[in-house]
Amino acid sequence: MAHQVTIKDIAKILGISASTVSRALKDHPDISPKTKRMVQAFAQKVNYRPNALALNLRRSKTNTIGIIIPEIVHHFFSSVISGIEKVAYAAGYNVMICQSNEDYNREVIDAQALLDNRVDGVLMSLSKTTFDHDHIRNLIDHGIPVVFFDRAPNEIEADKVFIDDFMGAKIATHHLIATGCRNILHLAAPSHLLIGQRRRDGYIKALEENGIQFNPDFIIKCDTRDDVFANAGKILQLANQIDGIFTVNDSTAIATMQVLMKNGIRIPEHISVIGFGDGPNANICYPPLSTVEQKGTEIGKEATQLLLNQIENTEDIYKPTTKTITPVLRIRESTLM
Template identity: 40%
Template sequence: MENITIKVLASRLNLSATTISKALKDSYEISEPTKQRVRALAAELNYTPNTYARSLRTRKSETIAVVLPEIADHFFALVINGIESVVREMGYHVLIYLTHEDYEREKEILQYIKNGRIDGLLISITKNTITSDHIAQLEQENIPVIFFDRIIEQLQVPKVVTNDFESSYQATEHLLNCGCKKIGVCTIFADLELSKQRIMGYKQALKDNHITIDVDQVLCCTEDDKTYDQIYHKLQSVNRPDGLIAIVDKLTLPIYQACENSGLRIPEDLKVISFSNNPSASILNPSLTTISQPAFLIGQAAARLLINSLGPKYEQVQQDITIIPSELIIRTSTSLTNR
């Protein structure tokens, strides 16, 4: 079957290839009757332009890459939904790359996508990303980059995040209001800016409420396969918390399991709040109080920023940070109980 190219259309209509190209772009240089003939034949033969030829010529691919740690995570899935909603409207395409929290893999990917292929990049770094050269390099090649959620603070690149500090502060105050005396916080991503912010928010809330900060109540589970044990151990200890903030959704499972297995009752013995977007939070037993992050909106905002920066004017995107607030959704896991 013959490949339908612009040349085929041209020879059939006794026009030049350029004229076809211009006609299909609705250029003012082409007369209306000619445009109609061209469009009619293009439709009849089901012509679609060859992406590669076009991109080679125009140096635009209408394709962006999304690089992120994980997709089987409701937060990131929702972010992608947000990105897709914008990208679709703008007629762009999305390449997805998963790092699986592997820093080396992240560097590989960025190397991979450098030449051609993408017009811009949305990225959420791995928990181990320590340098930013691989990202800065893309910028040097004039590929705009936007960070979302997991950012590198120092890099002069637009960022879209939630109000990590404030929402953690708010969560801590909520636990205090529920009568908690010893509040702990737990993370698995010690080095991420968002973890630091959330822990700072927690500490600030304690400080503002004149409560001494006990470093022992900040639990960093950095080794994946020991997370459960560390939590279980903590909840068994004499110095166990009576309120716990989980900085990531992934901690919900081990926390609930550790309580189940150690006989601790939620919320009677331990009140729990988790940063989470998981819809099953409402049918857990007890239902889980969450800080629900605006994942969809983060995706949208990041995608808009990126696509705007690809526009014709190319005004150097100002180095800025977009903050979209999270929402505290109070459920049973922090219910008041009389003891």
């Protein structure tokens, strides 16, 4: 299928040479008005379009930006995409999105597909299973600039845009303490993930700054809805020793509130809960969740601006930068006033 009419096809059908067709289409003075009319009318009739791939090849710019993200369904990533699109569209670029599904092998294929399609630049956030970065180096070695957001490899020098996870965790924990909590449980992400490490450090720092002794029993590795149900016994056992919970993300916070409430514990009267993310679920759950806004749209905009700077930079000197966006507290009804 998918046959596109070529200059050769037109030449064959009209019984003239391909170069005559080509020159007629370009309105070349050597070609008679009669031939031009015939060729142009016929080209229109058969839907002839100068081959876009061939055009791209010549001008060597596709005006397309590629995105590789772990999961579209994740609200944070879809808000990053909105931010990317805003800046990219305004600058006249298209956006093509590939999903790695947290799978290293798929990420490699995506990177190759974007290279094959000659995108002008790539914005990416690493999958959780990516430990090797040759596919990224390969993009850079082919002159395709790459900017990272949220999850970036330490090993690669590139522009990087992060949310300030340490600061976000610190202000969340400060809010719990300011509203009277003294025994605060932290439901944490694995510490091999940078965000897990930084949010835990922010939690510990806030305790320290308020003269509260850090209790290692008050950190549980638990960062998904399923984890919460698996750890329900453990969390409920701690329930009468704690008055606040800071979770590494919103869905963990929401599932925790559901488990606690099912067992007669009132939020926030008995235990305050604060999350991290501020997706639409934070407004939908019961009670509405206090949380830290992750500013995905702003991250997407910043990352795209950095990428466009590189794409449109004609000089050879280029020094990678790292930008950090400060998150903001959103207080709702799952914490005390």
